[in-house]
Amino acid sequence: MRPFFFEFMDLAYLPQSFRHTMREILQVADSWPFRNYYESVAQQVRTRCQARKFLSVVELGAGTAPIAHRLMQSNLAGAPQVVVCDLNPDRANYRRIGAAPNSEQKLVVLDESFDFCKSSRKWPAPALLILSSTFHHIPYHLRTSTLQNLLKMGEEILVAESIQRNIFSFLMCFFGGPLAALVTPLATTGGWRARARRVFWCWCVPITPLAFGWDGIVSVWRCWSEAQWRGWASQAPVQVQFRQTSTTFQIEIATETSAALALTGS
Numbered sequence: 001m002r003p004f005f006f007e008f009m010d011l012a013y014l015p016q017s018f019r020h021t022m023r024e025i026l027q028v029a030d031s032w033p034f035r036n037y038y039e040s041v042a043q044q045v046r047t048r049c050q051a052r053k054f055l056s057v058v059e060l061g062a063g064t065a066p067i068a069h070r071l072m073q074s075n076l077a078g079a080p081q082v083v084v085c086d087l088n089p090d091r092a093n094y095r096r097i098g099a100a101p102n103s104e105q106k107l108v109v110l111d112e113s114f115d116f117c118k119s120s121r122k123w124p125a126p127a128l129l130i131l132s133s134t135f136h137h138i139p140y141h142l143r144t145s146t147l148q149n150l151l152k153m154g155e156e157i158l159v160a161e162s163i164q165r166n167i168f169s170f171l172m173c174f175f176g177g178p179l180a181a182l183v184t185p186l187a188t189t190g191g192w193r194a195r196a197r198r199v200f201w202c203w204c205v206p207i208t209p210l211a212f213g214w215d216g217i218v219s220v221w222r223c224w225s226e227a228q229w230r231g232w233a234s235q236a237p238v239q240v241q242f243r244q245t246s247t248t249f250q251i252e253i254a255t256e257t258s259a260a261l262a263l264t265g266s
Contacts, residue, residue: 004139004222007215018208019088021184021201023064025212026133028187029180030162031066037162037248041132042070044158044243044250046077048128053078056123058154060116061134062086064093072103083123085110117146120153129154133162136222143224144232147253151238157253163216165223168246173216181209223249 030037062084098107163169185198201208233240243250
């Protein structure tokens with residue numbers, strides 16, 4: 001089995017100010033004008049909500065909840081509740097998203113830490129689970145059991161990654177990762193404390209450019225290939241659909257029973 005190299009963002013003892021800054025760098029790197037990753041995932045969720053009436057849309061491992069943030073500004077078909085949760089929840093940010101004046105949906109925030117690899121929870125069904133830039137954080141030996149657990153929690157799963165295990169993603173992370181960290185203090189907003197924190201970690205003590213570049217390269221290494229996803233799907237009672245570009249990847253997963261119900265509009 002390939003080595004599972006460490007990422008800074010997986011360290012439990014990482015200072016919260018450092019963690020917040022790394023999450024913001026990721027948000028800058030995957031958003032306009034650099035990339036359109038988050039919006040493409042949010043648009044796929046909107047498409048799924050048009051195809052089937054979900055009662056819950058759940059962003060697992062939400063981080064700064066970039067997908068939920070975009071969904072809250074959308075009039076989702078069926079008006080499902082949008083749920084955000086994380087192992088290290090950014091509670092203040094989640095509440096800001098829910099309190100935004102242009103919010104169209106109901107936002108449900110899980111205040112407690114939630115590890116979907118080890119814990120299970122039921123949301124109003126049918127539920128669509130979203131794992132955006134999250135799956136590669138799961139250790140190899142836990143991935144199959146985690147997917148089985150997710151299939152018990154939701155009727156459909158959307159797994160999306162802003163990278164793939166290929167040379168294009170490697171080069172993007174190697175060169176673009178540090179650059180994204182350096183421009184983050186200029187590309188983000190907020191109060192003076194948040195600005196000072198970004199300037200400190202990105203410029204004064206420029207650890208985050210190196211850490212973010214390292215995490216990106218390791219994420220590329222950790223990703224499952226399409227062949228590995230198809231190998232898992234061939235052993236599970238699921239239907240899958242793939243979408244990918246040179247550097248992004250999406251897989252929609254539904255149990256065979258759920259897929260049949262979706263065809264009837266249930």
